[in-house]
Amino acid sequence: MKKRKYGIDVVTYTPLVHRFGYADKIKRAKKVFDEMIKEGLLPSIVTYNALIQILCKKDSVENAVLVFEEMVGKGYVPNLMAYSVLVRGLCHTGEMDKALEFMGRMKDDEWELNVQMYNIVIRYFCDVGEKKRG
Secondary structure (H helix, E strand, O other): OHHHOOOOOHHHHHHHHHHHHHOOOHHHHHHHHHHHHHOOOOOOHHHHHHHHHHHHHHOOHHHHHHHHHHHHHOOOOOOHHHHHHHHHHHHHOOOHHHHHHHHHHHHHOOOOOOHHHHHHHHHHHHHOOOOOOO
């Protein structure tokens, strides 16, 4: 994109990250994300959410957690979407304790745990045979 010298901004980069990820081109999605930063553009919370979501669904939840922590380390406050995607991803991989940890962080960031979030966790606890914890 740089070669074309168009005025490209974060609003242009974000859907590219998302689309490459959903097209199973994770490396390309990460490359676009990194190019954006290299160009001096700060990712928005929406850009981070897109990357976290595709990493959870198409790559690995561990990598999504790393991106989440990088985002927080840079001073971003995760929004409900970031937490929801990550908690669901952690539950899906059976990392229930880590999912609960992130729900605690969510409360610390003053996000209200909603019915959907509780339903996700209850369902996955039941799926792993821990109905009492659910």
